[in-house]
Amino acid sequence: MENNLLRYSNKALPKRINAAGFILMISGFSFGIIAYFYDAQRALQNYLIMYLFLISIGVGSLFLIALEYIVNAEWSVPIRRIIEFLASLIPYLIVLALPLLIKLNIIFEWTHIAVVRDDKVLFDKSPYLNITFFVVRAVVFLLIWNLFYWLITRNSLKQDTSGDQALTKRNIKLSAVFIPCFAITITFTAIDWLMSLEPHWFSTIFGIYFFSGTIVAALSAVTLIVVLLKENNYLHPKIIDDHLYSLGALLFGFVNFWGYIAFAQYLLIWYADVPEENFWFMHRWQNGWWIVSLLLIITHFVVPYIVLLSQPAKMDHKKLKFSAALLLCAHILDLFWIVMPSSQNSSFSISWIDFVFPVAGIGIVILAFSYKAKRENLLPVGDPKLERGLNFHL
Amino acid sequence: MDNKENIALDYRYELPVVEGNLKKSDIDDLIAAPLEKKANKNFYISLALSGTALLIGVVCIAITLFNGIGVWGNNQPVGWAFDIVNFVFWVGIGHAGTLISAILFLFRQRWRTGIARFAEAMTIFAVMCAALFPVLHTGRPWLAGYLFPYPNQNGLWINFNSPLVWDVFAVSTYFTVSLVFWYIGLIPDFASLRDRTLSKTKKIIYSILSLGWRHSHRQWQHYEKAYMLLAGFATPLVLSVHTIVSFDFAVSVLPGWHTTIFPPYFVAGAIFSGFAMVVTVLLFVRKIFHLEQIITLNHLEKMNKVILATGMMVGYAYAMEFFMAWYSGVPTEQFVFINRAFGPYAWAYWIMISCNVLFPQLFWFKKIRRSTTAMLVIVILVNVGMWFERFVIIVTSLHRDFLPSSWGMYSPTLIDFGILLGSFGLFFTLVILFTKSMPAVSMSEVKAVTEGAQPQHHGVSDHE
Numbered sequence: 001m002e003n004n005l006l007r008y009s010n011k012a013l014p015k016r017i018n019a020a021g022f023i024l025m026i027s028g029f030s031f032g033i034i035a036y037f038y039d040a041q042r043a044l045q046n047y048l049i050m051y052l053f054l055i056s057i058g059v060g061s062l063f064l065i066a067l068e069y070i071v072n073a074e075w076s077v078p079i080r081r082i083i084e085f086l087a088s089l090i091p092y093l094i095v096l097a098l099p100l101l102i103k104l105n106i107i108f109e110w111t112h113i114a115v116v117r118d119d120k121v122l123f124d125k126s127p128y129l130n131i132t133f134f135v136v137r138a139v140v141f142l143l144i145w146n147l148f149y150w151l152i153t154r155n156s157l158k159q160d161t162s163g164d165q166a167l168t169k170r171n172i173k174l175s176a177v178f179i180p181c182f183a184i185t186i187t188f189t190a191i192d193w194l195m196s197l198e199p200h201w202f203s204t205i206f207g208i209y210f211f212s213g214t215i216v217a218a219l220s221a222v223t224l225i226v227v228l229l230k231e232n233n234y235l236h237p238k239i240i241d242d243h244l245y246s247l248g249a250l251l252f253g254f255v256n257f258w259g260y261i262a263f264a265q266y267l268l269i270w271y272a273d274v275p276e277e278n279f280w281f282m283h284r285w286q287n288g289w290w291i292v293s294l295l296l297i298i299t300h301f302v303v304p305y306i307v308l309l310s311q312p313a314k315m316d317h318k319k320l321k322f323s324a325a326l327l328l329c330a331h332i333l334d335l336f337w338i339v340m341p342s343s344q345n346s347s348f349s350i351s352w353i354d355f356v357f358p359v360a361g362i363g364i365v366i367l368a369f370s371y372k373a374k375r376e377n378l379l380p381v382g383d384p385k386l387e388r389g390l391n392f393h394l
Numbered sequence: 395m396d397n398k399e400n401i402a403l404d405y406r407y408e409l410p411v412v413e414g415n416l417k418k419s420d421i422d423d424l425i426a427a428p429l430e431k432k433a434n435k436n437f438y439i440s441l442a443l444s445g446t447a448l449l450i451g452v453v454c455i456a457i458t459l460f461n462g463i464g465v466w467g468n469n470q471p472v473g474w475a476f477d478i479v480n481f482v483f484w485v486g487i488g489h490a491g492t493l494i495s496a497i498l499f500l501f502r503q504r505w506r507t508g509i510a511r512f513a514e515a516m517t518i519f520a521v522m523c524a525a526l527f528p529v530l531h532t533g534r535p536w537l538a539g540y541l542f543p544y545p546n547q548n549g550l551w552i553n554f555n556s557p558l559v560w561d562v563f564a565v566s567t568y569f570t571v572s573l574v575f576w577y578i579g580l581i582p583d584f585a586s587l588r589d590r591t592l593s594k595t596k597k598i599i600y601s602i603l604s605l606g607w608r609h610s611h612r613q614w615q616h617y618e619k620a621y622m623l624l625a626g627f628a629t630p631l632v633l634s635v636h637t638i639v640s641f642d643f644a645v646s647v648l649p650g651w652h653t654t655i656f657p658p659y660f661v662a663g664a665i666f667s668g669f670a671m672v673v674t675v676l677l678f679v680r681k682i683f684h685l686e687q688i689i690t691l692n693h694l695e696k697m698n699k700v701i702l703a704t705g706m707m708v709g710y711a712y713a714m715e716f717f718m719a720w721y722s723g724v725p726t727e728q729f730v731f732i733n734r735a736f737g738p739y740a741w742a743y744w745i746m747i748s749c750n751v752l753f754p755q756l757f758w759f760k761k762i763r764r765s766t767t768a769m770l771v772i773v774i775l776v777n778v779g780m781w782f783e784r785f786v787i788i789v790t791s792l793h794r795d796f797l798p799s800s801w802g803m804y805s806p807t808l809i810d811f812g813i814l815l816g817s818f819g820l821f822f823t824l825v826i827l828f829t830k831s832m833p834a835v836s837m838s839e840v841k842a843v844t845e846g847a848q849p850q851h852h853g854v855s856d857h858e
Contacts, residue, residue, distance in 0.1 A: 072405075074408075120723075121723040125721060128721065165404065180706060183710060184710075187710075187714070203654045203718075204653045204655035204718045205654035206654075208655070208658055256630075260633065260658075261657075264637065264654065265654045267641075268644050268645060268652070268654045272644075274647055274652070383405075385405050387406065388406070388407075388408065
């Protein structure tokens with residue numbers, strides 16, 4: 001597709017990327033099925049980690065798109081398609097949720113009627129934590145995300161041919177409605193899928209904690225892909241280091257935000273030290289888990305903080321790629337750190353099962369991205385803010 | 395949406411920050427006018443009103459110092475009341491200024507230039523008001539020096555485990571950095587005023603304050619670097635101050651205080667109340683000093699959007715606390731929240747909910763976001779609501795805790811109200827004096843965002 005005004009033509013991604021994604025997904029899932037028969041609980045816990053990782057990237061990307069519209073940003077317009085492609089994970093989430101919804105009882109203690117009956121606290125929670133309501137919530141959230149994904153990206157795509165400014169306006173309105181919906185759905189996603197793994201535990205900040213990780217993961221994925229595409233000349237030549245700087249600065253900001261939220265949650269629970277809530281952190285320290293706790297702080301905060309702190313680092317391709325890739329791993333580690341110690345009497349161990357699902361997850365991301373990249377413009381050519389975005393300088 | 399609005403908004407072009415083709419010299423004239431003209435009757439009337447309020451406060455503080463804090467309504471079990479409510483309220487107000495000047499600077503929001511100076515001044519005055527209360531609350535303010543850790547003959551050492559001490563460091567650091575940041579921003583403007591003024595005394599004062607500024611290239615280069623660095627320093631401070639204020643409550647084991655959402659929730663609330671106060675005052679300032687073209691309706695609308703967003707964050711926190719109280723299964727936790735909403739202080743709770751969560755929802759409508767009357771009503775309600783939020787958090791959690799035998803009620807005395815009034819007096823007296831003694835809007839920064847002032851970067855190659 002050629003657009004003379006912008007001197008831009010779409011360059012197709014090489015086929016081997018699609019193939020790589022396919023191989024990763026198939027091999028990940030086939031080993032995953034073996035893992036399920038080998039150790040069903042561990043396999044399903046890891047599947048949950050993968051599922052939430054994909055939510056983080058897909059739904060987090062949709063949030064980034066909404067953010068661009070609502071604050072009327074211009075610098076991110078030329079790379080918005082890349083974020084939209086990542087958000088295209090959202091429709092697949094419906095299918096990916098099925099194995100979890102069918103086998104809830106393997107990882108969630110509160111699904112066992114006998115356990116709930118003998119436990120006063122769990123019994124009192126059963127109006128919220130019961131299988132029917134849980135499934136209803138999960139489905140409703142998926143439908144909300146899909147609805148907004150479909151509406152917002154459809155308008156964006158339509159603009160490629162029509163260039164109609166009213167579509168931007170419509171998307172701004174949709175984004176304004178989506179953001180509160182996002183806040184609520186992502187919070188209860190965190191409560192349902194993560195917090196209820198240890199159903200006695202509670203923390204009011206937990207939704208924000210998951211949100212902060214979500215945005216870090218989505219931004220990292222976007223940054224990594226933008227830098228890779230730029231280095232291989234897939235992007236418009238006017239997308240320059242100043243755009244990368246903005247991405248780097250946002251990433252740096254959200255790394256700090258994650259650190260802030262994680263620290264706030266830890267400090268308050270540690271300081272008050274009441275038995276209703278402190279056990280959660282003890283499960284993540286005792287039995288060898290302290291290694292993961294420390295590794296999480298280092299990979300999710302300390303290293304990216306130091307790497308991205310200086311101004312030139314925020315547009316340094318190498319440093320951006322390194323921090324983005326590290327943070328994606330750190331987000332998986334974060335989910336691992338939340339999910340794995342929740343099963344009873346688990347001491348820290350690593351199994352081959354812990355690697356097959358992230359591999360499948362990365363495969364899915366690559367497949368979803370390259371599927372969209374083949375069919376749609378890599379630049380939102382009809383967006384009225386595009387020219388401002390391309391001429392953007394710090 | 396009417397058609398006129400649709401045509402006016404063209405996303406291909408950025409909206410001008412300054413409206414109505416003001417020349418650069420017009421901008422200087424407009425901003426410097428209040429400093430160069432003689433004060434009129436209205437100035438003295440408003441100064442007299444706020445001065446009276448300040449005096450009432452001074453008298454009430456004197457009574458407190460003479461008799462001790464027994465003249466307040468504080469009692470057992472409500473040991474923290476108006477003193478701490480007012481402290482948190484004013485610290486919260488003091489969050490908008492540095493947020494606008496530092497964080498919006500890092501976000502490259504050019505519209506901040508019109509309002510940053512005034513908001514920063516309000517920050518500094520609000521923090522001054524805030525600092526008054528914990529010092530009075532200690533009962534013996536003349537011993538406040540011991541709050542700083544220094545080796546002394548009495549062998550007194552502070553308790554570093556206490557967030558109350560962290561407060562001392564957080565607030566004083568915040569105040570210092572905000573003051574320096576504000577002053578750095580003022581230097582080029584003081585130089586402009588020095589070059590404009592005809593009065594000898596003013597010239598001497600402005601010359602000293604402008605530190606020999608000559609508007610040279612090299613000076614600007616250093617200035618911009620310093621400004622950027624200070625913005626970087628100030629940003630974590632904005633977030634840390636109210637975080638630490640929230641720790642005052644959240645590190646305890648008291649239901650209603652101990653909850654992990656407090657730090658981000660307090661920060662959102664502080665920005666919410668701070669922006670509401672900035673809008674309240676700016677609505678008058680832009681009218682009185684004819685700054686409508688510099689502090690435009692677009693500015694106010696953007697601030698109202700921030701108020702809407704932060705108001706919803708605060709609403710999210712209220713809801714999350716309530717939900718988690720139920721979900722936790724802890725009976726005292728559940729009781730505290732039921733007691734908040736339906737107990738003897740339910741009226742305060744519902745004032746808080748309606749002012750902070752319900753009324754700001756009106757800002758979803760563009761017409762209301764752009765109507766000065768409507769927004770004035772809403773932002774004042776927000777100020778009221780945020781004061782009550784702190785009242786609800788502090789008093790309702792304290793008055794009924796674990797032991798029903800030690801439950802009690804709290805009612806403020808006249809002295810409590812007098813000091814609260816006095817803090818408003820202090821704040822507005824300082825604000826009014828500020829408008830007559832310093833440029834209320836940054837002259838240099840506003841000129842830098844007028845049409846044509848920005849470099850266009852035509853040199854960059856766009857060949858493939």
